[in-house]
Amino acid sequence: MTSGAWFRRGWITPRNVVVAAILTFVVLLPVYTSGTGNYFLLSLFTRIVILAMAASTLNLILGYGGMVSFGHAAYVGIGGYVVGILAHEGITTGFLQWPLALIASGVFGLVVGALSLRTRGVYFIMITLAFAQMIYYVALALDRYGGDDGMTIYTRSQFAGLIDLSQKTVFYYLCVVLLLGTIYLVHRLANSRFGLVIQGSRSNDRRMRAIGFPTFRYRLTCFVIAGMLCGLSGALLATHTDFISPAMMHWTRSGDLIVMVVLGGMASVFGPLIGAVALLVLEEVLSGITEYWQIILGPLLLLVVLFARGGVDGILLHWHDHYRSASHGIGNLLARMRRG
Amino acid sequence: MPRTRVRPLAGPSTGSGGASSNPQRYGSTKRCLGLLGHPDARVTTVGGTMLLFVEQCLNGLQFGLLLFLLAAGLTLVFGIMDLVNLAHGSLYMVGAYFAATFTALTGSFIGGVLLALVATCLVGMAVEVIAMRRLYGRDHLDHVLGTFGLILFFNEAVRLIWGPAGMNLTLPSWLNTSIEILPGVPYSSYRFSIIVVALAVALFLYMLVMRTRIGMLIRAGASNREMVSALGVNIKLLYTLVFGLGAALAGLAGLMQAAILTAQIGMGENILILAFVVIIIGGIGSIRGAFVASILVGLIDTVGRAFLPDIFKLVLSQAAASTAGPAVSSMLIYLLMTIVLVVRPEGLFPVSNK
Amino acid sequence: MVQELQIGGTDALLQIEGLTKRFGGVVASENVTLDVRAGELHAIIGPNGAGKTTLIGQLTGELRPDAGRIRFDGEDITAMPTFQRSLLGLARSFQITSLFLDVTALDNVALAVQANAGHSFHFWRDARSEAELREPARAALARVGLGQRADVMAANLSHGEHRLLEFAMALANKPRMLLLDEPMAGLGPEESARMVEMLRELKGELPVLLIEHDMEAVFALADRITVLVYGRVIASDVPAKIRANEEVRQAYLGEQEAVHG
Numbered sequence: 001m002t003s004g005a006w007f008r009r010g011w012i013t014p015r016n017v018v019v020a021a022i023l024t025f026v027v028l029l030p031v032y033t034s035g036t037g038n039y040f041l042l043s044l045f046t047r048i049v050i051l052a053m054a055a056s057t058l059n060l061i062l063g064y065g066g067m068v069s070f071g072h073a074a075y076v077g078i079g080g081y082v083v084g085i086l087a088h089e090g091i092t093t094g095f096l097q098w099p100l101a102l103i104a105s106g107v108f109g110l111v112v113g114a115l116s117l118r119t120r121g122v123y124f125i126m127i128t129l130a131f132a133q134m135i136y137y138v139a140l141a142l143d144r145y146g147g148d149d150g151m152t153i154y155t156r157s158q159f160a161g162l163i164d165l166s167q168k169t170v171f172y173y174l175c176v177v178l179l180l181g182t183i184y185l186v187h188r189l190a191n192s193r194f195g196l197v198i199q200g201s202r203s204n205d206r207r208m209r210a211i212g213f214p215t216f217r218y219r220l221t222c223f224v225i226a227g228m229l230c231g232l233s234g235a236l237l238a239t240h241t242d243f244i245s246p247a248m249m250h251w252t253r254s255g256d257l258i259v260m261v262v263l264g265g266m267a268s269v270f271g272p273l274i275g276a277v278a279l280l281v282l283e284e285v286l287s288g289i290t291e292y293w294q295i296i297l298g299p300l301l302l303l304v305v306l307f308a309r310g311g312v313d314g315i316l317l318h319w320h321d322h323y324r325s326a327s328h329g330i331g332n333l334l335a336r337m338r339r340g
Numbered sequence: 341m342p343r344t345r346v347r348p349l350a351g352p353s354t355g356s357g358g359a360s361s362n363p364q365r366y367g368s369t370k371r372c373l374g375l376l377g378h379p380d381a382r383v384t385t386v387g388g389t390m391l392l393f394v395e396q397c398l399n400g401l402q403f404g405l406l407l408f409l410l411a412a413g414l415t416l417v418f419g420i421m422d423l424v425n426l427a428h429g430s431l432y433m434v435g436a437y438f439a440a441t442f443t444a445l446t447g448s449f450i451g452g453v454l455l456a457l458v459a460t461c462l463v464g465m466a467v468e469v470i471a472m473r474r475l476y477g478r479d480h481l482d483h484v485l486g487t488f489g490l491i492l493f494f495n496e497a498v499r500l501i502w503g504p505a506g507m508n509l510t511l512p513s514w515l516n517t518s519i520e521i522l523p524g525v526p527y528s529s530y531r532f533s534i535i536v537v538a539l540a541v542a543l544f545l546y547m548l549v550m551r552t553r554i555g556m557l558i559r560a561g562a563s564n565r566e567m568v569s570a571l572g573v574n575i576k577l578l579y580t581l582v583f584g585l586g587a588a589l590a591g592l593a594g595l596m597q598a599a600i601l602t603a604q605i606g607m608g609e610n611i612l613i614l615a616f617v618v619i620i621i622g623g624i625g626s627i628r629g630a631f632v633a634s635i636l637v638g639l640i641d642t643v644g645r646a647f648l649p650d651i652f653k654l655v656l657s658q659a660a661a662s663t664a665g666p667a668v669s670s671m672l673i674y675l676l677m678t679i680v681l682v683v684r685p686e687g688l689f690p691v692s693n694k
Numbered sequence: 695m696v697q698e699l700q701i702g703g704t705d706a707l708l709q710i711e712g713l714t715k716r717f718g719g720v721v722a723s724e725n726v727t728l729d730v731r732a733g734e735l736h737a738i739i740g741p742n743g744a745g746k747t748t749l750i751g752q753l754t755g756e757l758r759p760d761a762g763r764i765r766f767d768g769e770d771i772t773a774m775p776t777f778q779r780s781l782l783g784l785a786r787s788f789q790i791t792s793l794f795l796d797v798t799a800l801d802n803v804a805l806a807v808q809a810n811a812g813h814s815f816h817f818w819r820d821a822r823s824e825a826e827l828r829e830p831a832r833a834a835l836a837r838v839g840l841g842q843r844a845d846v847m848a849a850n851l852s853h854g855e856h857r858l859l860e861f862a863m864a865l866a867n868k869p870r871m872l873l874l875d876e877p878m879a880g881l882g883p884e885e886s887a888r889m890v891e892m893l894r895e896l897k898g899e900l901p902v903l904l905i906e907h908d909m910e911a912v913f914a915l916a917d918r919i920t921v922l923v924y925g926r927v928i929a930s931d932v933p934a935k936i937r938a939n940e941e942v943r944q945a946y947l948g949e950q951e952a953v954h955g
Contacts, residue, residue: 068481115681122424122480122624126616127681133613134674141666193808193816193824200805203794210754210788211867212780212809221815251613255488262485294496301489305482306474 015316019270022277026176030169039168046172046240048280053179054233055260055272056186057226062258063266064190065222066202070125071112071132072257075105075227077139077249079234084244085145087153094157094165098235105231106224108135113223117216132254139246150245153238165239175236179273182229187269189225198222199267259301265314394525396646397639402531404638405538409593411615411622411630412545413586419625419691420582423472424480426487428590428615429608430494431467435460435591436598436607437498440507449512456595457588464587468580476579495605506604509595534596541589542631549627554581614641617673621680623687632688637673644672705732707871707901708753708784713762715748715925722748723759724925730871730903735893737904737912740922741945746905747789749922750875753903754786755779767870781810783870787860787877789905795849799840799859802848803831806866834866835859838892854885861892871901878908890914913937921945 026045033042054076061067079101086097108131116127140148156165165171189195200208201215208215238244247253256279264275282300286293308314414428438459443452467490475486511530518526549555557578594608601607618637622629649665656664680688706729715723722745730736740746751757753764755776764772771779780786794802804827808814811827821827835844838858843851851859857877864872877893878886890911896902897915906912912919913933920930923945929936936942 062481068484070484115678118685119681122418123620123685125424125480125484126620127677129613130617130620130674130677133610134671137670138667141670142663143666144663188818188820191820191822192818193814193821193827195817196801196805196808196821197814199797200794203796204792206756207788207792207794208805208809209776210780210786210792211806211863212777213814214775214777218814251609252488252491255484258481258485259488262481292496292500294492295500298489298491298493298496301492302471302486305478305486305489 013316018274018316022273030172034169042168042172043240044280044284046168046175047237048276049172049175049179050233050236050240051257051260051280052273052276053175053182053236054230055257055264055276056179056182056269057230057233058257059261059264059266059269059272060186060189060229061223061226062261063268063271064186064195064202065198065219067117067219067223068125068258069128069223069226070251070254070258071128071130072226072230073249073251073253074108074112074132074135075230076234076237076253077135077244077246078105078108079231079236080238080244080248081139081142081145081234082231083157083235083238084151084153087155087157088145088151092155092158094159097157098232101231101235102228105234106228109224109227110220113220113227117219117223129251129254132249133251136246136249136251139249146245148246150243150247153242153244156239156242157235171239175240178232178236182233183269183273185229189222190267190269194218194221263304391525392646393643394522395527396643398521398527398535399531400639400642401635402535402538402638403642404635405535405542406593406597407611407615407618407638408631408634409538409541409589410611411618411634412542412627413589414612414615415619415622415625415627415630416582417586418619421472421476421579423475424483424487425472425586426484426612427467427490427494428586429612430491431460431464431587431590432594432597432608432611433498433603433605434463434494435588435594436509436603437502437507438591439595439598440509440603441502443509449510449515453595457591460591460594461584461588464590465580465584467587468583472583473576473579491609498605502603504605506602507598508602509598511599515599530599537592537596541592545627554578614673617677619687621677621687623689623691625691626687626689629687629689636676640676641673644669648672706730707732707767708903709763709765710753711763711765713749713752713759713764715745715752715757715759721925723752723762726762726922726925726927728920728927728930730901732901733898734917735897735902735904735915737906737916737919738922739906739909739912739919743924744922745925746922747875748925750786750789750873750905753779753784753873777809780867783868784873785864785867785869785871786873787864787875789875789879791853791856791860793848793856793859793863795847797848798845799835799848799851799855799862800828800831800844802859803834803862803866804828806834806863807831810868831866834862837865838862839888853880854882857881857885857889861889869900871903872896874902874904874906876906877904878906878911886911 026049029045030042033039054072057075058069058072061069082101082104083097086092086100091097112128112131116124116131119127139145145151156171159165163170163174165174190199197208197213197215197218200213201219205215234248237248260275260279261272262275263278264271264273283293283297286296290296410428410432413431414425417423417425417428435456438456439453441452442455442459443449446452446455471486471490475483515530515533517529519529519532521527521532547555549559590608593611594603597607597611614637618630618633621637622631622633645666648669649661652661652665652668655661684690708730710726710728713723713726714721724745726745726749728736728738738746738749748757752759755771755774755778759772762772763770766779766782766784769782771782771784774782794805801822804822807827807830808821832841832844835841838861840855840858840862843855848856848859857880861874861877864874874893878889881889886908893902893904893911893915904912904916916933918931919933919936921928921936921939921942928945929939929942931939
């Protein structure tokens, strides 16, 4: 759908320009930071890239599947805690840590999905939120692993010397590669037969069942895939901060992820990246202006919901129409000048 | 710990999982014992355990009723306006801060509480007129996002006005005692008064919804919006009033809680999610369901936290029990929710005409 | 098709026996028994509130009957979930247009094709470039006369085109029988005529259970007509006999006639 519309509009759109600019910036950033030693910027963007990856997985179920999961941060936490707990118990090999992070997230997704996907609408929102809160409280109660203070990870995952995660730039590029991989995967999934079932079910689930699709099992599969990939982003986040704490999966983090998906434009593959950059950079900028920056951000979100539902994506599309008519006008002007 | 400068959106209060991270646990065993002036040693005797059990059941009942006040407003607003209001917890917080302020200003507990209820109700109605009204009829994702924005706003506004430290709501001496509710069973008179007040409110709600003209309109509004408008009722005003009522209920719950803990930024968020659990168990839109589920959740959570770790110690090793006990007891109500979802996906008291 | 066949006879593809469904105290289907034979167009008529929608709901599996049985091609499908009935070949069209409005007409029909092309756990290949889904979909669109409109967003089609698209989706669903829920609803006279023509072409090829308000169309097309009133079958016969049936005239057709004469 979105990709189809893309082609029709041609490649040079404000949206694609923004995406290209962000991608170029993201890829070239370490060149700049290693030159200037501005590691704050690298750290900020490592975080943005990781959260963009988490948001991309949410986009798969929320944007494409219409499943408004308000518990997506739980997978970030589970992925992070698997890595942290294993490291604490002396298992530092990433070949075990990361697959287990995926599996644990997947199992949680399977249980939550099986229970919540039988319900609709607001029930689904509340149930996903409640189960995420349950995991949050379990993490709080894990005194052995820091309880509510969290716990430092002293050794980053080892990959048999193949890749050294303790080098900031290397780790950053690993995150970028995994983000791009996730985005590509979401793109392929969304346009495959599987993805069309998921999107059809978002649009009209009753009809999907009437034409012969057992939609529940497809939606559940989608939910589990999204959860697993999000668990991987959690492993990355824990590695990035060398720290795990229940705050990783605080429910407001789930809210942040939804905001990113909506800001970036639902069901568009690069949307979550745009949304993550927009939200986190906006936070940085606002918190530079005032200590009470959330008093601006909160109403801003409400305004986006009320008046700019398409998010940044919608605004860019809107610009595009202006730009097209403007370029049309300039073309006419040039033609007239040539003639006359 | 190399954390970046970027703060989590929740702000300083909830971001690092600090002291405010678990207000629902306010009824922890030690705290209650302390409040009542009983030595911990009492627990070791069988009679002591029985006493503690009775006490914890009462605490559970009291917590459940507090939850009910919150859940009732939520479920009313959802049932009638079809609106998911995450910012309901913010009204709970605002009520607590108002009560602390007005009590200090007027020097009267009752006066401060009444003023706080009126003020919270007004804030609620203002929110309805300014923001919520524009969200009716939009999809639930819009509700979630818009009210999420409101939470950020309220948390920050409270921090701006009252500062980050939190506020105490001081009880008058006549509430800060204990009474003997059964022969030989003393109980905090403040907690007991919470039970009485909440039960009175529940009765009031029941009478309001089932016996009055406004209640009829509320019930009709839930099932047939057009009909109510066609009758010439000012549906906009009705919605604003219902929202204000929900806000006052939330504020009442918040201020009663604030006297046990303190008024804190973000205090309404975790308890709001608990209120969601109550609504899921009780059935969306059902006041009766909210009542039954609130008490169930309050009892199971409080009693579970008080006794499960000790029970675990009987069957598990000390180390395993001290890890698993708190973790499992914090899961209990979610397990209850899971069972209800499996057996009755629509909740215990489904509202059929939705 | 004038001879009376035993209900549940061997050539009945769909057999409904004693179907009963209550909502609270209201009986929406009361002991409904009817069948649809191979190659037959069987119409169900009845005034509003006769229980036609409830009957369709039970046939498609969206409602569970309180009593009675439904068999399709000899197999008991009473408790079968909706999607499985569809996969068996019981295709339906919706009374209120129920399409995927955010994609093209072709995408809509291609989904119906995909539903019958095995499971959809294919995660990688671009489904919109799969000829085995697109070609049959184009054929179905062409058959209902929407060939030129294949790449138009469903939201941008007219109401009449929506009805045709519904029909194309049912055809693309590899049906062995069609359940059409008021396919003429909301159509203008010209569009109705076109729909009737299409149904006529289809007759003999596929058995059809047609629920329709348009009496002219029903009497023109149907081999048999079942009349439903208050959830009960009050008559089931060939059109000529239904037209002559006194009970039907009183209960349904002749409300005005009863007043006027």
